[in-house]
Amino acid sequence: MIECQNDYNGATMHNVLEILENIQNAIVALLYEDGTPIEAKGVGRRVLDMVHMLYNSEMGNKGFAYDGEKTLFTVGPLPGTKLEFPVVVENLSSNRTARGGIPEGVETKRSRRPPQSKSYIVKINYATKIPIQAIFKALQGQDSDQFHEAVRVLDILLRQHAAKQGCLLVRQCFFHNDPRNFISIGGGVLGCRGFHSSFRATQAGLSLNMDVTTTMIVRPGKVVDFLLENQNARSMREIDWVKAKRTLKSLRIKSFPSNQEHKIIGLSERSCGEQRFSLRQKSGGSPGETVEITVYNYYAKHHRIEVNQSYDYPCLDVGKPKRPVYIPLELCELLPLQRYTKALSNLQRASLVEKSRQKPQDRMKSLTDALKQSNYSADPVINSTGITISTTFTQVEGWILDPPKLKFGNGGDLLPRGGRWNFNNKTFVEPTQITCWAIVNFSARCDTNNLSRDLVRCSQAKGMRLDKPYKVIEERPEFRRAPPPVRVEKMFENIKRELPGPPYFLLCILPERKNSDIYGPWKRKCLVDFGIVTQCLAPAKVNDQYLTNLLLKINAKMGGMNSLLSVEYMHSIPLVSQTPTIIIGMDVSHGAPGRSDAPSIAAVVSSRKWPLVSRYRASVRSQSSRVEMIDGLFKPVAPGKDEGMIRELLEDFYQCTPKLKPDNIIIFRDGVSESQFNQVLNIELEQIMEACKFLDETWKPKFVVIVAQKTHHTKFFQTKSDYNVPPGTIIDSQVCHPKYNDFYLCAQNGPIGTTRPTHYHVLLDQIGFSADELQELVHSLSYVYQRSTNAISVVAPICYAHLAAAQMGQFIKFDDASDTTSNHSGSTSGGVNQLPRLHEKVCSSMFFC
Template sequence: MSRRGGGRQPEYRRDQPSPASQQVGGRGRGGGGGRGDGAGRGTGGGRGGGGRGAGAGGGGGRGRGAPPPFFTPTPPPAASFPVAPPPAVAPSSAASSSAPPPPTPASSSSPVASLTSGKLTLQDPSPMAQAAARPVSTKALAPPRRPGYGTIGEKVMVRANHFLVKVADTDIHHYDVSITPEITSKKVNRNVMSQLINLYRDSHLGNRGVAYDGRKSIFTSGALPFTSKEFVVKLENDDERSASASSGKPRRERQFKVAIKLASRADIHHLQEFLRGRQHDIPQETIQALDVVLRALPSEIYTVVGRSFYALCLGPKGELGDGIDYWRGYYHSLRPTQMGLSLNMDVSAKAFHEPLLVTEFIQKHFNFNLSRHLSDQDRLEVYFDENQTQTSVLQYFLDRYNMNLQYVSLPALQAGNDTKPVYLPMEVCRIVAGQRYSKSLIIMVLGENRGKQPQMGQWNMINKKMVKGGEVNFWACVNFSTRVNRNFPFRFCDELVNMCNSKGIVFNRDPLIPIHSVQPNHIERALNDIHKQCAAEHIQKQLKGKPLQLLIIILPDVTGSYGKIKRICETELGIVTQCCQPRQALKLNKQYLENLSLKINVKVGGRNTVLNDAIQRKIPLVSDRPTIIFGADVTHPHPGDDSSPSIAAVVASMDWPEGTTCEVAFESTGGYKPHRIIFYRDGVGEGQFSQVLLYELDAIRKACLSLEDGYLPPVTFVVVQKRHHTRLFPVDGQQTDRSGNIQPGTVVDTSICHPTEFDFYLNSHAGIQGTSRPTHYHVLYDENNFSADSLQVLTNNLCYTYARCTRSVSIVPPAYYAHLAAFRARYYIEGELSEGGSTSGGNAHPVEIRALPMVMKNVKDVMFYC
């Protein structure tokens, strides 16, 4: 059973289809997403404290945007028709707001307002927790038991893509496998073991079912006739098959020794007792063994990427252009839930290289004329064969493979390495099917945001002003786009200034220095010149305050400059920027200008929205006592990238120059230290729960004790998980949002949740496209003794306090801001982010990791990462 409750705020986009089964309960409504820079203040607890932002242990994020007005969590909205209404957002109205206020959740204003970036320091590839030497808290390893189930809101029925699994009452035996010589390829490993099983299943393996994980383990239903045994397996060398077939030479074989040794026995009875609630320690090894068994067959017949399986037989493929196709597939995993052992299944899609001849590829995607002859310098004529005999490529393939090459003028492809190259003609090379495309796909078309009435997790700013408008007295603008004419930046700035003033921002109409356009290949010099000119103008006119509060930048037409601009302005010049895409700016769309005003306001110290319930101190366990809310995330480099570090970021409702001094800032602003700490931690896998509890909770304790002996405010530590495969679907077609998804505010804490621990799924946003993905919240520590309702409502209402858009978002904003901050820091050390993909691994020498540059003081005081 599920219920619906309230929540409101900025936009966060997610989409993904998925199958459905088990009916469970929930409550809800949804949200959106965005990008940006931002600044903001926040209020904590009943009074809270003004907030600014700072990043600890890393930092960064992309984009533009306004920081959330200060956060003030809201009390559980009253249960309401189909869903509890979102929290009431109170943008201070300019003209009286005629539009009905969003349902009761709240908009941005809570202790979680900003990221402090005093120091952005590199973290170890492991999460940010290696700070504490020895834990001072001995209770860190015991997640709290569920305090009960939520009751607020209307009960509705939803379906989930979880399927009940029945496990035979037979123990599973685990055997270690050692293959000599050692193989790194899972495919070859599986071929070796498949050959072994085919040869010896009846004679030596006792006709047992065998499941292999592709690495070092096999699992059997029942014991094998031995505890330790060695086998010899011979495999044909696949690379030699085509050569031997054409040349008539015998095929080569590779010989492997396979040692199998009993390792352990998975206790199915223990798993059954845990699912009945009679055992408290989860039998993770047993679940992993069952998962290997479940994955064994599809791993042999489908293309495996991560935990998903892909094949052309699983659905029609589609073309993405530039030699990239997408394949359909599915994901599955076993999870212990309240209803028993559950099989979580989800559909999936992945980009793969299009399989075709290399000659066809260059002809199709590079418009290459195969009949065009190349000069001798462009093509390869000589090849040394195995006998070190010099011969032409044409003659070599004729002698060895009886093959006449057609495109003799084309250059050869180099395989092998520089010391021992292997040259192959293009026409004999084929891009093999099933090769994953690992880079980020180029976004060809972006959707547009449109203002809607304040319902179903959305509202707009028509006839409304910010709660607290900031001031922009000194600003400038530079245009790097060649797409716009020289007069457009003047018109664009005029429209933007008008919009900002109409929303309550005090925005000087005249720039500090004249608006001008610069060629995009002179970005660094132009930014330095603007900085110097503004400083000189400030001194000459004897002006007070910052020389330049805001620099409006119309970005170049070609991507690749955003990260460079942010790094220069934020870490070298100390300039707060608002970047604008020329494609959007040219439209002069009011909705776009309104979104920019939201981002600009928080960057100059303003506040966009505040929760009514926060103002009236109606938020249980938060409004009654000063509370500080943290968000933390860790961003990792692409697989295979050894030169980039993992970067951690922490945001909170108060500004701090150091990660351990945020509470000092809270005290200096509010006049007291926080009485409660709520910590939302993103980027944690289920296998890391114990480690995170042990080290990070201990680090929080030590930070508190460093302020005052005996100062140990109660801590609630919640892990935020977005990368899961649970999907929820409405049963009643009348109880959906506009995209056909479950309504925002729907929460599920039964059936598919943990058998004993405190967790829940919350769909806090309105879906935009595809199937909405609820966020999973798992409480690892709770000294504040939250009830299910109070934590669920607080989390949902916080999702209406995101500063960058007028939608509720799908992930609690403190964690969202931390993600943006960590992402921004990656720009500082990597420049413009690569297209995503793996860089070449196999570096023999360690690569020195660059240190994160310091964010300038007048930038880190605001939410620059929004």
């Protein structure tokens, strides 16, 4: 048993039911004075604040919570069901425009009032009472479909409180404009540390879940400085203006000398010194003739500012598509707390991970400071609900599961310590033999002779038979600057010339670490066109530990096993080893942010050769972008023909197990939120059941469905300890759901940063596992990941599904969808480019390992 502190804070609920039951919902319409709706975001809160200040008595002296869009919540009813208030708001961001693309600051006939004020009309219409009773039903373990709707109201209270403090809001995460919270990750991008705060129903009651979180923002300051850093340019001459336009679009700036705020919509077509616009000159008190003038000359003549630095470069366009407004670059500064939503580079991502880490005690201090800074007790609207928030961490008790014993070669057993083990003086439990193989080198600086010699030596120590490579094939110098697909094609021409026949295995040396451009085309060529198992590497420092880790992947890909669970080897896993059981892992991988053209990749892996639970194969499909539910599990295309993923996996199980159908199907699903649990059961599980019925109408297997969540905000800390909770820590009380079967597991060793537990939700259990049996099974499946000598944070089937989706996603070049060829059904489905079929020689392998 272990005593932990959880980063939940209790929300005291004494005598608040009656107050909360009076929370009402109203619809807010924000209009300009001519009656047209306001489309700009960020205006609503300032307008509603002015309404509260001017018309508090007309609103019955009631505080309200506003979601920033169209919904308003009040404690108790407003004086009427329909209210309307005129408001004039000063000092709002101005995007005043004029015909002809004039610079900001020029007076026009549209300027009928002081330039920094606008008139609005606010209409508030009563909608409904909020079903707050749903929260109390959930706390008592009763079903309530309206729980999420009700708790959203309380979360909006927290959002509004943070907005009043000037925070950047990202859903339920809040970020203060404090340079102490900023970490530079390069390219003009900062990591901004903030905190997550939301209400949850737990066994201990209504709780406030807080956690440290980080988002990406652009570095505030001069636009020119940001562009130079973002593109790693030494001068403005080196800037790629097409890329700059994409990066700057929708960012907000402050311009000088007017000190006004604007949103960037693009860049001018010509340079500041050449871009002209029509300026109507004044003659006495009336408008005079219209003259053409450049942006540069306008600022020099009318503002006495010579923008020499911007003379040869585009201006920022802050107007509207048909009414441009131009401002020279050097007169603009980026405002603080603006999110950077573009995909990060590998170096930026690595820097973010490294600099965002916090030791457990540092994280606890950050959370304590965040709660103090939030000062929820001072918010009158929160106070009016009767809710008070504790300032201490919740105390919970956890259990530590013993690590499972592992089986190695030559009858050797090992009990991992601290979630880790190694292969020193041990051999693989099922080593493979590799006879005909070769090394290909894409111009990397690498001593291939030493590499091959040391790899053969290490493989022998692990029990593998790895012959000397037949040939080391070097890339020809003239192709080093060719496009990646061309380089791969030329390399295979060399392979055909140099080798007597198709190789059994190819070791590929890449020139760049991380994601080399060659990786996707190379993997596709090997796995799709030729059916050759391949392992890529980009060695920086090669030693025996590096080579052993490499051999773990190679042995698994080639059909071997590195280690097994002892209970698996002895066929003694409760309810799994006695009855034919297939274990399935499912995950969906989405494209980078902002890439709406990139399809999502769904991957499903399944266990093979029951009663083993350590060997898997994968089935992968593409589907519509950003769709989380997998739609390719069951695909009947003709009478008696199903091209779905589950049929493919079930037939494989039947073939590699002595003609047995699985009576038990255990499903692990990754990447879905609590609001999607019903969809997992009603859409995905329904497809799987249909696929089973399609194969055999009399076959009725039993199902277990478990959702694993890694992207949550719950952390655990040991009381009076600077270290993370030990590997194997289980939390299944107090902070878990009041009704459903869920638990937190920290299977992994956390030497760096603060351990993130995996939250497992058991949505369905027809097999009848006890709580201890199911937790032991989940814990054990964290130790069967063949490419690692550590317990991993989530069960291996989910990790394999994630790897398979990521690797096959590399096969498609999304920048040009026309390049995509070959799909499962011979045509695209709903406009989504389908992934190619893997070659029959490798489709059942652990190619993703």
